[in-house]
Amino acid sequence: MKARILLVEDEESLRSTLSLNLELEGYEVVSTANGREALQLFKTSKFDLIILDIMLPEINGIDICHEIRKENKKVFILFLSARNLGSERVEGLKAGADDYLSKPFNLEELLLRIEILLKRKKTTLSDPLSQSFTINGCAVNFITYEFTNILGQTDSLSKKEAQVLKLLIERENQVVSRDEILNEVWNYEVFPTGRTIDNFILSFRKNFESDPAHPKCFISIRGVGYKFINHEINNE
Secondary structure (H helix, E strand, C coil): CCCEEEEECCCHHHHHHHHHHHHHCCCEEEEECCHHHHHHHHHHCCCCEEEEECCCCCCCHHHHHHHHHHHCCCCEEEEEECCCCHHHHHHHHHCCCCEEEECCCCHHHHHHHHHHHHHHHHHHHHCHHHCEEEECCEEEECCCCEEECCCCCEEECCHHHHHHHHHHHHCCCCEEEHHHHHHHHHCCCCCCCHHHHHHHHHHHHHHHCCCCCCCCCEEEECCCEEEECCCCCCCC
8 A cells, every 4th residue: 555645845846756756666746725714624534654844834844743743653754855954853852743854855755754763653553563453451353353352262353442452552641632533543533423333342341441430441532533552561
């Protein structure tokens, strides 16, 4: 599957050149020159990497980065900017960017940096921790979708349940918003009801918590989303 890149650059000639070269490299590219439109695209579509200019109409790149990181910690963000002072580079990285490249830049260097970031994602997905996990003594296999519940019984997860569970595990000790679950699992293609996600959490508690009424692993954060806290130390 092609990696999807959101390119946010207000200089038309540079945006066109980058779009063409990224597509020649095999990426699917969506581009915009406007900061507000970039945020709307992020909220309604799924991207593997976002290339951000800093000086943009309506909303600047730093603010966009902050907004994205409130909902999604995993999508890669690479700043392209004519602002190349060390303090500004630090500001971009503190906002949540994964990389920062100053203009003018070498196209081959940009393509290499993009390739390195996207390889990092593939490495994460192939990590054994993403294939099997232990929650409160209950083994979960993300290849077969089978798990052992708190009573020692073998059962199975639906594909969506497995995806939600894996997302929570990968974001251990972090609050995962409802919007991020929709983005990562349903990709905004078909909206489930809010109750669907709630029922998934209730099911996880029933299967993996010693006392579902007083959960210690699957925590609800009112008005925001959910947090997974792991009490195991020997996952494999």
